[in-house]
Amino acid sequence: MWEALKTHYAAVHGREIKNLFDDRRATEFSARCGDLLFDYSKTNIDSAGRDLLIDLLANAKVAEKRDAMFSGEPINMTEGRAVLHTALRNIDGEGVYVEGTDVMPAVLETLSRMERFAEDVRSGAFQGAGGKITDVVNIGIGGSDLGPAMAVKALSPYHDGPKCHFVSNVDPADIAEVLRGCDPATTLVIVASKTFTTIETMTNARTAKAWMGQSVDDPAQQFAALSTAGDKTSAFGIPDAHVFGFEDWVGGRYSMWGPIGLSLMIAIGADAFKAFLRGGQAMDLHFRSAKWEENMPAMLALVGVWHNQVCGYTTRAVLPYDNRLARLPAYLQQLEMESNGKRVSIDGQDLTVDSGPVVWGEPGTNGQHAFYQLIHQGTRIIPCEFMVAARGHEEDLHHQHQLLVANCLAQSEALMKGRSLEEAMDISGKLGFDGAERERQARHRVFPGNRPSTTLAYPQLDPFTLGQIIALYEHRVFVEGAILGINSYDQWGVELGKELATALQPVVEGRESADGKDDSTAGLVTFLQKNGL
Numbered sequence: 316m317w318e319a320l321k322t323h324y325a326a327v328h329g330r331e332i333k334n335l336f337d338d339r340r341a342t343e344f345s346a347r348c349g350d351l352l353f354d355y356s357k358t359n360i361d362s363a364g365r366d367l368l369i370d371l372l373a374n375a376k377v378a379e380k381r382d383a384m385f386s387g388e389p390i391n392m393t394e395g396r397a398v399l400h401t402a403l404r405n406i407d408g409e410g411v412y413v414e415g416t417d418v419m420p421a422v423l424e425t426l427s428r429m430e431r432f433a434e435d436v437r438s439g440a441f442q443g444a445g446g447k448i449t450d451v452v453n454i455g456i457g458g459s460d461l462g463p464a465m466a467v468k469a470l471s472p473y474h475d476g477p478k479c480h481f482v483s484n485v486d487p488a489d490i491a492e493v494l495r496g497c498d499p500a501t502t503l504v505i506v507a508s509k510t511f512t513t514i515e516t517m518t519n520a521r522t523a524k525a526w527m528g529q530s531v532d533d534p535a536q537q538f539a540a541l542s543t544a545g546d547k548t549s550a551f552g553i554p555d556a557h558v559f560g561f562e563d564w565v566g567g568r569y570s571m572w573g574p575i576g577l578s579l580m581i582a583i584g585a586d587a588f589k590a591f592l593r594g595g596q597a598m599d600l601h602f603r604s605a606k607w608e609e610n611m612p613a614m615l616a617l618v619g620v621w622h623n624q625v626c627g628y629t630t631r632a633v634l635p636y637d638n639r640l641a642r643l644p645a646y647l648q649q650l651e652m653e654s655n656g657k658r659v660s661i662d663g664q665d666l667t668v669d670s671g672p673v674v675w676g677e678p679g680t681n682g683q684h685a686f687y688q689l690i691h692q693g694t695r696i697i698p699c700e701f702m703v704a705a706r707g708h709e710e711d712l713h714h715q716h717q718l719l720v721a722n723c724l725a726q727s728e729a730l731m732k733g734r735s736l737e738e739a740m741d742i743s744g745k746l747g748f749d750g751a752e753r754e755r756q757a758r759h760r761v762f763p764g765n766r767p768s769t770t771l772a773y774p775q776l777d778p779f780t781l782g783q784i785i786a787l788y789e790h791r792v793f794v795e796g797a798i799l800g801i802n803s804y805d806q807w808g809v810e811l812g813k814e815l816a817t818a819l820q821p822v823v824e825g826r827e828s829a830d831g832k833d834d835s836t837a838g839l840v841t842f843l844q845k846n847g848l
């Protein structure tokens with residue numbers, strides 16, 4: 316399979332993407348799901364290449380693996396767990412069984428408890444020591460932070476609840492700056508941690524409890540917990556009525572659809588939160604039923620595989636022309652890189668192709684004035700994934716939104732078409748250069764073009780659409796991981812650093828010597844200690 320794709324790539328890689336266009340290409344190399352349009356026509360994929368990519372799906376048994384995931388089989392085999400975040404958004408769906416038990420009644424019961432709690436906080440029925448809650452501080456990291464933080468920003472036009480803040484970093488600067496702006500008597504602290512052992516989160520949670528305890532008699536009453544570890548939340552003193560549990564078949568980076576989304580629900584209300592779930596559910600239905608060539612997550616994944624594993628482009632830029640998606644690249648970094656940054660296949664063998672790519676990005680148009688220079692004229696090719704809405708939420712500033720859209724479309728056009736030496740010579744001539752200097756100047760103004768990009772377009776960034784988009788990317792990760800034959804649902808690669816940090820803490824605090832550490836680490840400890848550590 317890979318050989319056939321590489322051979323095809325070798326045969327076509329020199330051709331111009333812009334020359335592939337006829338009057339059907341834009342339609343035929345697009346996928347639709349509801350109101351979403353995914354256009355991948357500005358890539359070097361043609362019908363033959365797409366057929367070969369689709370063959371990968373059959374070869375990797377992606378349909379069978381997808382069905383195994385949705386039906387609760389323990390596909391996370393290194394942890395012996397099912398992967399069922401999809402059950403959290405299956406709100407109007409059928410039963411979902413894990414080891415013979417339907418998990419949906421418990422999922423729906425937790426959702427109603429969240430709803431009641433969120434509405435009480437929003438209405439003022441739930442009171443802090445100083446009355447109605449004005450601020451919510453979500454303390455969590457990784458999947459217990461990035462999803463809700465991204466979504467609260469993305470859906471700010473729907474935000475009519477208390478102010479939401481997010482604290483993730485163990486760097487005291489993070490929590491200090493957030494708490495400085497909050498009144499302990501009217502703040503609700505949500506401790507979001509699947510395991511309730513993560514050192515950053517538990518350290519920040521204790522700091523927040525001490526802060527609140529200075530002026531509130533019973534601070535635990537103004538705490539809520541989102542976790543799979545009910546014993547640990549009680550040991551922390553959080554009342555059971557404020558604890559929202561979930562099961563270990565919800566991976567951290569896939570968890571914003573359930574209790575980890577509580578801050579989002581408090582911000583936008585239960586109805587809007589359920590619209591978000593329904594968007595995710597709609598994408599699930601599409602992923603399970605659409606033919607591969609019309610299947611948006613599958614095609615998004617295959618374009619990714621084409622660029623990364625076949626063409627050898629090692630990064631991809633996510634470029635939302637939607638400022639409220641500013642945290643999406645960070646969210647996708649965890650989703651994609653923690654899931655598919657694996658070097659061995661499920662059976663423990665070294666991968667024979669590259670693992671998932673480096674994912675990065677910034678909203679447009681900001682990125683245009685920062686790193687697009689390299690994307691247009693650098694020596695490396697970076698596939699770009701543009702995202703854009705037809706409408707913003709600022710109706711009175713629609714003309715400004717149109718300028719945003721023009722920029723987005725212009726970038727993908729510029730990447731594809733480029734500017735030839737001939738055109739650049741014309742420009743340098745008009746600038747008054749002549750002779751050898753005219754060509755020298757022109758060469759700096761050449762854009763090689765032929766650089767691939769995709770565009771995801773949608774009517775407006777509302778809760779339903781955001782749900783569709785997040786579920787789309789989750790399934791993309793699934794398909795890419797299935798093709799690579801890896802386990803996308805564990806994250807052993809984060810463990811070693813955590814263990815070494817724990818071992819280094821007494822050294823850093825000066826309670827143990829740095830003997831036995833490598834010279835670099837010991838030297839850095841000495842330098843920092845001499846400078847006030």
Ligand code: F6P
Nearest residue numbers: 457458459508509510513567809
């Ligand atoms: O360290 C990685 C990780 O385990 C992520 O996968 C997870 O999202 C994050 O830490 C936070 O974990 P928890 O929700 O258990 O605090």
